[in-house]
Amino acid sequence: MKYLLGLAIFLSFLSTNAQVFNEVSGSQYADPVSWEAEFEQENDSIYNLIFKADLEDGWHLYSQQEAEMEIAPIPTSFTYNTSPSTYELIGETVEPDVEPVYDQVFEANIIYFEEEAVFTQKIKVINPEDLEITAEIYYSVCDDEKCLPPETEKFTISLDNNKVTEGFTGLEISEKDKTLTQELKLDIKGADNFKIENEEESSFLSIFLLGFIGGLIALLTPCVFPMIPLTVSFFTKGARNRKRGLLNAILYGFFIFAIYLLLSLPFHLLDSVNPEILNNISTNVALNIIFFIIFIIFAFSFFGYFEITLPSSWSNKMDDKASSIGGVIGVFFMALTLALVSFSCTGPILGSLLGGSLTSDGGAMQLSFGMGGFGLALALPFALFALFPNWLNSLPKSGGWLNTVKVTLGFVELALAFKFLSNADLVEHWGLLKREIFLGIWILAGLGLAAYLFGFIRFPHDGPKQKISKGRFGVGVFSFLFVLYLLPGLTNTSYSNLKLLSGFPPPMFYSVYEKDTEAPLGLKAYKNLQDGLEAAREQGKPIMLDFTGWACVNCRKMEEQVWSEPDVYETLKNDYILISLYVDDREELPESEQFNFVRPNGSIKKIETIGDKWATFQTLNFRNNSQPFYVLLDPELNLLAKPAGYTPDASEYHNWLETGLRKKEQLAKK
Known part of the structure; x- marks a missing residue:
């Protein structure tokens, strides 16, 4: 013996794969990066636009170079309102020269920046009068456990007035913006019954x-x-x-x-x-x-x-x-x-x-x-x-x-x-x-x-x-x-x-067999909230909101290592309506559904893509912007259990799902 x-x-x-701290939080809106912009003049016509990102400890901002891997971080990208009659770009936006480093989230060598990153774009000015340059920075950041939905930062640089303005200036919050924002707000009942807290082991x-x-x-x-x-x-x-x-x-x-x-x-x-x-x-x-x-x-x-x-x-x-x-x-x-x-x-x-x-x-x-x-x-x-x-x-x-x-x-x-x-x-x-x-x-x-x-x-x-x-x-x-x-x-x-x-062999997706990737594990997963709500009301089943991302490694780990467990899989398949909302989906919304959203810090964000919409939906209703993030609701939008984050213990996760089912039965008897 x-x-x-x-x-x-x-x-x-x-x-x-040592256990990651189990973090269950419903009041965690993270905003770990701040941007600044300035410009400097080299000669009469050559200028340098300088964009500086300051990151909180532990967070990574990723390179403009796309990583060649199946699940990759979202690269930082810069877009400018170039106009041949006023100015032109000289070369690409230059980023810090760093060697690839092992990224714990994506489990690969990736170019990323910590603490501070300075990007420079050289331009040639043709007509400086009333010249305004707009630069939009599309980026996403991750720490060692999670990634946040991609964000867009905008700067308006006026060379003539020697002025740099941050944010989407000139935008007003119209009635349409207020209406579409309100439509994303759910009337969730019972949230006060669940204490939101951080737990770590x-x-x-x-x-x-x-x-x-x-x-x-x-x-x-x-x-x-x-x-x-x-x-x-x-x-x-x-x-x-x-x-x-x-x-x-x-x-x-x-x-x-x-x-x-x-x-x-x-x-x-x-x-x-x-x-x-x-x-x-x-x-x-x-x-x-x-x-x-x-x-x-x-x-x-x-x-x-x-x-x-x-x-x-x-x-x-x-x-x-x-x-x-x-x-x-x-x-x-x-x-x-x-x-x-x-x-x-x-x-x-x-x-x-x-x-x-x-x-x-x-x-x-x-x-x-x-x-x-x-x-x-x-x-x-x-x-x-x-x-x-x-x-x-x-x-x-x-x-x-x-x-x-x-x-x-x-x-x-x-x-x-x-x-x-x-x-x-x-x-x-x-x-x-x-x-x-x-x-x-x-x-x-x-x-x-x-x-x-x-x-x-x-x-x-x-x-x-x-x-x-x-x-x-x-x-x-x-x-x-x-x-x-x-x-x-x-x-x-x-x-x-x-x-x-669990944790020793390579993950299940790293297989000699071809895997179905249309939905996790072949489960029925709605990609639209309203469709999922209608299905839940028709079938009388509770809902699991799955806030996820295409580039979310811990989301894939949950799907492949936890959801694949027989008890968890059968519960998700038979007892819940799964609604998977991808916060980094870059498909554009119809123009009628695009709007301006006021962030918690007071800045304005343009909601233009499906990912923007679901990331905003998550922030509005759950004051959280990290993934994976799971919420259990009944068809009447009663919260059935406190929201859960990355939970690598399949038994714990299954107990959480069972708690939601028991709560639904209790509510149904009232």
């Missing part, structure tokens, strides 16, 4: 527990396990008195814990220089490939084909210092000697911890929690067995089972290596590790592990063939059952979404 537990949890150890405890489990696994390796009775006996019998021996053993355990915790300190220094540096370092293609190669090396080391060890001079020097110095400092060097000597077994596990922490959102602090858990698990046995030396009699004797544990870890490392290669493949769109190919490799690794545990294949350090123990047989059965669980993932059926491995 201890092997089974360790293997099962260790398989989820390296999830690079820290992953620090989870990574600490996973680190602790990693430490327990390391204890069961040939490099560490035999050291427990030897070291404890040294402290309990070698000291002048039992009290001093116990104190030294406890100090020894504390120093082991402290050493592993101290290993995370350099990453805090990097994090303090630039909070994004760990994510930028760990999520680029080159580093993911390096991790892939390292994990392959770790796997073959665990298989016994070679040993990865630190220079023996290091451990010898530490051992000499421990012997010669004595006292508290000597105990510290003994702990350091253990850390160095056991590296061939603990190194691969520490590498897993390092890779898993740095490729998630927790950064250096998350790494410290993981290393602390790892060190604590290694340290506890030395302190506990020193306090209760009779427990040593219950320890199993060292033997071939230790090598079995090591080889088993080798298969786990081999499988995890392909997660890093998959990350690189997804970023670069090589198409090497489509979802089914990735799962096929894991199936082969699982079959290899089962074959080893059942005695069909052997490795260099295996002893003579013996009867298979119950523990080894149990883990072998578990490995085979795990392979059976993976097999449906190779099919193009509703069973291909493997719930327990």
